[in-house]
Amino acid sequence: MVTTSESKAALNLPREAIRTPMYIDGKHYATAEHEFFTRRSPGHGVPVTATARGSRKDLDLAVSAARRAFDDGRWSRISGEERATVLLEAARLIRANCETLAWFETLESGKPIAQSRGEINAAAGIWEYAAGLARVVHGDTHDTLGPDVLGLVMRQPVGVVGIVTPWNFPFFILSERLPFALAAGCTVVVKPAELTSTTTLKLAALLTEAGLPDGVVNVVTGLGSVVGQALAEHMDVDMISFTGSTPVGRAVMTAAGANMKKVGLELGGKNPQIVFADADLDDAADAIAFGISFNAGQCCVSGSRLIVHRSVEGELVERVCALLEKVRVGEPLDASNHVGAIVEARQFEKIRGFIEAGKRDGVQLVRGGRASSEGERFFIEPTVFRGVDPRSTLAQEEIFGPVLAVSTFDSFDEAIALANGVPYGLAASIWTRDLQRAMKSMREVQAGRVWINCTITGGPELPIGGFKQSGIGRETGRHGVDEYTELKSAHVQLGNRTRWIG
Numbered sequence: 001m002v003t004t005s006e007s008k009a010a011l012n013l014p015r016e017a018i019r020t021p022m023y024i025d026g027k028h029y030a031t032a033e034h035e036f037f038t039r040r041s042p043g044h045g046v047p048v049t050a051t052a053r054g055s056r057k058d059l060d061l062a063v064s065a066a067r068r069a070f071d072d073g074r075w076s077r078i079s080g081e082e083r084a085t086v087l088l089e090a091a092r093l094i095r096a097n098c099e100t101l102a103w104f105e106t107l108e109s110g111k112p113i114a115q116s117r118g119e120i121n122a123a124a125g126i127w128e129y130a131a132g133l134a135r136v137v138h139g140d141t142h143d144t145l146g147p148d149v150l151g152l153v154m155r156q157p158v159g160v161v162g163i164v165t166p167w168n169f170p171f172f173i174l175s176e177r178l179p180f181a182l183a184a185g186c187t188v189v190v191k192p193a194e195l196t197s198t199t200t201l202k203l204a205a206l207l208t209e210a211g212l213p214d215g216v217v218n219v220v221t222g223l224g225s226v227v228g229q230a231l232a233e234h235m236d237v238d239m240i241s242f243t244g245s246t247p248v249g250r251a252v253m254t255a256a257g258a259n260m261k262k263v264g265l266e267l268g269g270k271n272p273q274i275v276f277a278d279a280d281l282d283d284a285a286d287a288i289a290f291g292i293s294f295n296a297g298q299c300c301v302s303g304s305r306l307i308v309h310r311s312v313e314g315e316l317v318e319r320v321c322a323l324l325e326k327v328r329v330g331e332p333l334d335a336s337n338h339v340g341a342i343v344e345a346r347q348f349e350k351i352r353g354f355i356e357a358g359k360r361d362g363v364q365l366v367r368g369g370r371a372s373s374e375g376e377r378f379f380i381e382p383t384v385f386r387g388v389d390p391r392s393t394l395a396q397e398e399i400f401g402p403v404l405a406v407s408t409f410d411s412f413d414e415a416i417a418l419a420n421g422v423p424y425g426l427a428a429s430i431w432t433r434d435l436q437r438a439m440k441s442m443r444e445v446q447a448g449r450v451w452i453n454c455t456i457t458g459g460p461e462l463p464i465g466g467f468k469q470s471g472i473g474r475e476t477g478r479h480g481v482d483e484y485t486e487l488k489s490a491h492v493q494l495g496n497r498t499r500w501i502g
C-alpha cells in the first residue's frame, strides 16, 4: 500500500495503468503467461489499472490453498477471540489506507471520491462489527429430552466459500460478506468484477498484514464467465455467495447444483418509494432525488419506482425535479460532485436505451434524459418519467441507472399491489405520518428491507437480502454470520440405551 505521504498526490490520475497481480495463498500471484486487462477510468477515459485475466487453473490453485487452510484448522479451529483480533486489525488497516482505497475505487468505478471515502470508512465499521460476531457464534442445548439424553446443536463453519461481487460497490459489498464468512471460520476465494478488482486485491494484502494466515483469503481476477463460473461449479467449494444480476444469479444456482453447494444470492431490485398523501413531501422529495441519483442509480436498492397518491403527485414530482436541478454530475475526483460516471460503455448504452425507449413510447419525460459519452467518459443526468404504466418496461425492469418511473395510486390496496407487482423484492421505502398505515404497509410489502420515512440507510446490525427473484439468504447482522455456518445436532446418551434386542 502507498503511505500517507504518497497518498497526498492521490487526487491526480496515475501516469500509467497500475498493475496488481492476483492474491493466492498469502502472496501476490501472476506468471509471465498472464494477460492483463487494462481498466480505463469511466470518469476520465484514460487507463488507470491493470489486473490479471485468471484461468480455471488459477482458480484451482486458489481453491486448493483455501481447502488446505480450512482443513488444517489454522483459521477454522482457532478461538473466536483470535479471529476477532485479526478482523479488528483489518478494520484499523482499512481506515489507515482509506485514501488509497477510495482513490482506486473512484478510478475504477467512476463514483465520486467523497462517496468512496464514505464507503471505505463504513466498510471498516462492518469489519469491526463482524469481529464481535466471531466471539458470538454459538449453538444451543436441549435439556428437555428426558433423563438420559442431552441434545446439542453446534454451529460449524461451512468450509470453503466462493464470493463473487459486482462493480457497483466493490469494496463495500465485499465487506458485507467477507468478514462474516471469516468470523464463522470459513476460508474464501473471491472473484471481484473485472472492471473493479483493485481494491479487493489491496484488501487481501492488508489482511495478511493484519495477521490472517496464508490461504484463508484468496483473490482470483478475470472474467465472470470463466473464473466466476468455475467457482460456482467447483466440487471442492462448499458455498457460493453471489451478488450481481438476477440472470447470472440463476446460472450460478444451476452451477452450484454440481455438488449441492450452499447458495447465497443478492440480486437485482426495482424498489418502490411509496408516498401516501399525508407524507412530509419535502423529506420524501429529498430522499427520492437521492435514491435515484446515488451511485448514478447503479445501486441494487435504488428507489427507482415512485408510487405516489394521485392527490400529491404533481406537487411531489415538481419538488423532486427542483432538487435534481441542484445535483452536480461530473468529474468523480472533484469532492463537491454528487454523481459521478456510469461504469462502462455497455451499461451506459443500456441505460440510454431505456430512456430512448421511454421517449419513443410517448412516456412523459419531465426531467433529464441527457447522456454524454464524450472522450469515453460516461455521464447521465438524473431522469424522471411521469405517468408510467405499471406494466411497462420502465416500471418493471431494473435499469440500474438514474431513471425514476412515476406511477400513481388511489387506494392503500392499490399502492401495495403496485409495489409488489414486480418479480423483485429487495427493498421498499414508505412515506407517511400515519403510524398504522406505515406499519400496515411494512407488513404487506414484499421486500427484504423496508425504510419508513427514510431511504438507503442503515448499518451492519440489520440483515439485508431479497424476497422473490431478488435473492436467497441474508447478509450482515447476526444472520450474516449464521449464513456461513452449518448446523450439526448431536444426541448424547447419558444413561443406558433401551436395548433393541433384550
Ligand code: NAP
Pocket (backbone or CB within 6 Å): 164, 165, 166, 167, 168, 169, 173, 191, 192, 193, 194, 195, 222, 223, 224, 225, 227, 228, 229, 230, 232, 243, 244, 245, 246, 248, 249, 251, 252, 266, 267, 268, 269, 299, 300, 398, 400, 426, 466, 470, 471
Ligand atoms: P453481473 O453481470 O451479474 O456480474 C456480477 C459478478 O458476477 C461479476 O463479478 C461478474 O464477473 C460475475 N459473473 C458473470 N458471469 C458469471 C457466471 N457465469 N458465473 C459466475 N459469476 C459470473 O452483474 P453486474 O453487471 O456486475 O452488476 C449489476 C447487477 O448486480 C444489477 O442487476 C444489480 O441489481 C445487482 N446487484 C445486486 C446487489 C444486491 O445486494 N442485491 C448488489 C449490487 C448489485 P465480470 O463482470 O467480471 O465478468
Ligand code: MG
Pocket (backbone or CB within 6 Å): none
Ligand atoms: Mg456484468
